[in-house]
Structure formats: structure tokens, C-alpha cells
Amino acid sequence: MSSSDIFIGEIIGTALLILLGAGVVAAVVLKRSKAQGAGWLAITFGWGFAVLIGAYVSAPLSGAHLNPAVTLGIAITSGEWSNVPVYFAGQLLGAMIGATLAWIAYYGQFHAHLTDPEIIGQPVEELGEEGIGDEGLVDRAEAPHAGPVLGVFSTGPEVRNVAMNLATEIIGTAALVLLILTSGLTKGLALSGTGILIVALTVVGIGLSLGGPTGYAINPARDLGPRIVHALLPLPNKGGSDWGYAWIPVVGPLIGGALAGGLYELAFT
Template identity: 50%
Template sequence: MATIFLYEIAGTAMLTLLGGGVVANVILGKTKGNGGGWLLINFGWGLAVFAGVWTAYKTGAHINPAVTIGLLANGASEYAPGIAVTFGHTIAYFAAQMIGAFLGAVLAWLAYKNHYDQEKDAGTILGTFSTGPEIRHRGWNLVTEIIATFVLVFIIVMFGRTPHELGPLAVSLLVLSIGASLGGPTGYAINPARDLGPRIAHALLPIPNKGGSDWGYSWVPVVGPLIGGALGGLVSAAF
């Protein structure tokens, strides 16, 4: 259990530190990366996954409740070598992922604190912490998150069945592809912890001009990825 907490917290924190950091670099004012665009964000998040997966290698590097749910739905007997699929281990993964996501968001805020203090637009501030739709229609936003997360988990499970040497690089390229192809409508949370942990951090941190945390939308990037992850695990079991 201690291994799960240590590695999943560290891996998920690395994910949201670097992922939230690239978004802050692109959209906050007076940064070196300001205006870098959507593809820079996609690459940054892909490489954030690369770093997070390497960090959490001892736990199978889930760093995402949707991946944990997908493996559970797939019928895995172990989440990683020596970590049996049990109720207690599942809850430990979820808790560690949420804690790590929160901590990573706080670290990203500290790295860009001066820029946050000068930012006047509440939407820009929230956008560095959590996702939001370009066209707000919760039903269709949910569909987008389900599809994108299905692709993530289905490919991860299928990839894990074949001999390979790419490891974390393959997963990071997959996330880059999902962002470039399916991320436009909602910002591709594809990870409940990645969205909810930083959203809680946004609500708690003393950031000037931050506005609300958009709790009315917050269930979409949690429920959608969980459904998509479960479907990805179930469908991959048929292959």
C-alpha cells in the first residue's frame, strides 16, 4: 500500500506540474511561452505523461483513475507486479492520484505565481488548472470525454500485451495524438484526477481575480473518463 501511495502521488504530481505548467506558460501573460498555441500544449502534456509514467513505474504508472478502472474492467489480476487487484488497492490508487494531482497543481502555481498575480481574466486562470468546453453542452461534452478516454485506455491495454521497448514514450505519443485529434471540444481531461485535483487547488489557492471554479461542469471530466476507461477495458478484453 505504501508503494502505491508513494509512486502514484509522485507520478501524478509530476504529470500535473508539467501539464499545468505548459498551459500556464502558453496562456498566462508575460511568460516566455505566451501564445505558443494548442500544439505546444499538446506536446507539453504528452511529455508530462512521459515524466509521470517514468516516475510511477513501480505501480504500473496508472496516474489516472480511468486507467485503474479500465484494468479492473478488463479483468486484470494485478495492477502491477506484486500489486493484486483488491478493493483496498483500488481505493489507494484513486486517493494517491487525487493527492498527487492536487500537489502538482500547487507546484505549477508556485512556479508561475507572479504571472497569476498579474492575470486579470478569471477564465484564463481557471484554464491553467482544469478543462472546460469550447461549446458548452454537457451531454455532448461527456460524449467527447468518453470517446477520448476510451481510445486512451483501449490502446494502453492493447499495447501492454505486446513486446515493446518504447514504454512511457508510447503512452506520451498516444496522449499527444488524443490531444491533437480529440482535444478541441473539451480540452481532453481524459483523467478524473488530472481535472478534479487541480480544480480543488484552484478553489483553495489565494489567487487574485480567479473567480469561480466552474463546479457546474466539473462532473463531466470525472464521469466521462471513468465511463470511457471502463469501456476501453471491457472492449479490449474481447481482443
């Protein structure tokens, strides 16, 4: 496959991945959405279907990596590094496009959510006295970490601890990439297209089992691209993009992908 096919395929596939993945989160959390309150199961299965659709569409063009950690793991095991920057660029650009499309699709819900007094002004006990205004309320736009809709775009930890958060992302990504690498060892699985279904179900499983601590980014482009879009979009009262945390869902998955590639080389070749 050519570099142009890879670039276009990764843009399209990753854009679909983020459009549908961010879309299910928006559907569950935003005001005036018919799916509001559907819960974690809806989000995990929504992300799984997002992977399924993005991968099936992009597979003929680029092989459907859709994830820099996957690209890194494959490069380690195959020794093919020449197109790695092309994959990375397509994935990041596609993620930004997908996040923008999700914002357009849920424009009315974003507006309703971010103009609701219950959302943009609420008690913030953990901040102490700094940042707290009248009646103990804080404007989320002034909060030091995540704004009230950042979770639609990017991940964030429930317990903020660098070592724990990094470890969670490494472990989850290593499980995903190892599955992708070893699926090619099962005769006919990858060629039949069933391999993509197995990967999508694995993403659902990782979300159900390991998504609780950090929201399971397990994909640097999936987190960084939409976070950039969140920072740039004209969303009222959107709050911060939590750049202090942003390196963890980038570095953690890359380490996890590299570890999976190394383990594959040691155990399966």
C-alpha cells in the same frame, strides 16, 4: 508491489504529470510568460511529455497508472480490485500537489495576469444583461462559469452541451485506455519501457485530434484535483471554478475507461 509503494508512486508520478501539464498551459496563456501565445501544439506536446516523465518516474513503484480511468480499465481486465482505492487516493493527492507547485512556479505570472484590466474586465456578450457593469464589462470573479485562469488547472468546453461534452471525454479516454491495455499484447513493448513512450505519444495524438471540444481531460484526477486547488488558492480575481461542469471530466473518463476494459475483454481475451 505494496500498497504503500503504489500510494507513493502515484503521488509522485501524478504530481509530476500535473506540474508539467499545468505548467505548459500557464506558460502559453499567462501574461509575462516567455512562452505566451505558443499555441495548442505546445500545450499538447507539453502534456505528452508530462505523461512521459511522470510515468517513467513512477513505473517502478506503482506501474504508473496516474489516471483513475486507467486504473479502472486495468481492474476490469485483471480482476484485481483491492488496490483501486489506493491508486485513486494517490492520484488525486498527487494532482493537487502538482497543481500547487505549478502555481508556485508561475506565481509572478498569475499575479500579472489576474491584475491586468484587460483580463479581469472584458466584454461578455453571451451573458446578456445580468452581470454586466459599466461600459459592458464584467468582472470575471462574478462570471457564472470559468474564471480567467481556470484553464491552467482544469478543462472546460468550447461549446457547453452536456451530451456532447460527455461523449467527447468518453471517446477520448476509451481510446487512451484501450491503447494502454493492448500495448501489453505486443511482445516486449511494456517491459522495454517503450510502452510509456507510446502512451505519451497517444496523449499528444488525442490532444491534437480530440482536444478541441473540451480540452481533453481524459483523466478524472487530472481535472478534479487541480480544480479543488483553484478553488482553495488565494488568487485575486480568479473567478469561479465551474463546479457545474466539473462532473463531466470525472464521469466521462471513468465511463470511457470502463468501456475500454469491456471491449478489451470481448475482443482480445
